[in-house]
Amino acid sequence: MSSWTPLHIVTGKGGTGKTTVAAALAIALAGRGKRVLLCEVEGRQGIAQLFDVPPLPYEERRVSTGLDGGEVFALAIDPEAALLEYLQMYYRLGRIGKAFDRFGIIEFATTIAPGVRDVLLTGKVYEAARRTGDDGYDAIVMDAPPTGRITRFLNVNAEVAGLAKVGPIKKQADSIMTLMRAPSTRVHLVSVLEEMPVQETVDGIAELESARLPVGHVVLNLVRPSLLSAATAEGLSGGSLDAASVGRSLDRAALSTDAAPALLEEGRGHLERQQLQDAQRGIIERASAPHLELPALPEGIDMGALFDLAGRLRDDLLAHSTGGA
Numbered sequence: 450m451s452s453w454t455p456l457h458i459v460t461g462k463g464g465t466g467k468t469t470v471a472a473a474l475a476i477a478l479a480g481r482g483k484r485v486l487l488c489e490v491e492g493r494q495g496i497a498q499l500f501d502v503p504p505l506p507y508e509e510r511r512v513s514t515g516l517d518g519g520e521v522f523a524l525a526i527d528p529e530a531a532l533l534e535y536l537q538m539y540y541r542l543g544r545i546g547k548a549f550d551r552f553g554i555i556e557f558a559t560t561i562a563p564g565v566r567d568v569l570l571t572g573k574v575y576e577a578a579r580r581t582g583d584d585g586y587d588a589i590v591m592d593a594p595p596t597g598r599i600t601r602f603l604n605v606n607a608e609v610a611g612l613a614k615v616g617p618i619k620k621q622a623d624s625i626m627t628l629m630r631a632p633s634t635r636v637h638l639v640s641v642l643e644e645m646p647v648q649e650t651v652d653g654i655a656e657l658e659s660a661r662l663p664v665g666h667v668v669l670n671l672v673r674p675s676l677l678s679a680a681t682a683e684g685l686s687g688g689s690l691d692a693a694s695v696g697r698s699l700d701r702a703a704l705s706t707d708a709a710p711a712l713l714e715e716g717r718g719h720l721e722r723q724q725l726q727d728a729q730r731g732i733i734e735r736a737s738a739p740h741l742e743l744p745a746l747p748e749g750i751d752m753g754a755l756f757d758l759a760g761r762l763r764d765d766l767l768a769h770s771t772g773g774a
Contacts, residue, residue: 453631454578455588457665460599460653461639462646466670468495469750470639470743471592473758477767479515483587486577487512487523490570491594496523499750507531513752516759522586524573531569568605568622575625596638596653603629603636604660635665637766640733642669642726647733654738666766667733667740674744675723677716685713685720741765 457474461467468489475487486509489496494504500512505525513521574591594602601607605622628634636657640650650667657664675682684690695713696706733740743761746754 455633458591458636460593465639467639475590476759477763478588479519481517483519486586486589489592600656637665642729647729669742671745672742
């Protein structure tokens, strides 16, 4: 197939907000008249929680509008349901397949052969990316497994090599790899400006590139802006700003000078956190993937916040992404 639906795969270390970024990206992609499918593959029902809807079944459900009035559909891909669908598609097992489910054979198969599990999960995305017509999509966003597992999850050919040399599973894996390496596919890595997530992101980029999987952007999430002026930061770092000078400033503002030591200590802590952020940002800037930043939102994540993040992603990531819709 020469033309695929654009696929955006979003990964990241736990706690970096990858599901939030994936949801915001789906909203950003759903422009006027466009349909976007947002998939999750980990069984956490994170998408349902974000959009405040009931737990998603194994079917596509409309969950939101896009920034310009398009539609966002969501799908929680379940490996057991996917295997039943696969067995019906290739072997026409019908009731026998459901009997397998009752006996626990499906759970057993997907547990002992995780490569097959990943083929089933990514295979559902592959099927959606091939669709055309009224039930097709203009873009697909996958809320994927964490960075430490993403290359193994996507590189399904390598994972099933020892299990299936020929046959439907091997053919399915080959077809999926064509999608995963298509020019319209991108793997975006979500990180925060802390040492462990940044190092995992850099390692993830190297692993993806080694497996010839297309790296998109690094999304630096939950970035905290500096609250200090350049002069104040210089005074704190150089030691010229002390409790006495802070006290004089408070006095001029008709405020109690008793708070001066605590304010000074808080300012030093804030400056140290900013310096740590800057150091980790420098590491990301030296990596081979472009990056963009999303701010920490003080009120938390609700639909308004998702649309705010979607606007920022549309302006920054989609404007420079060759894998965009």
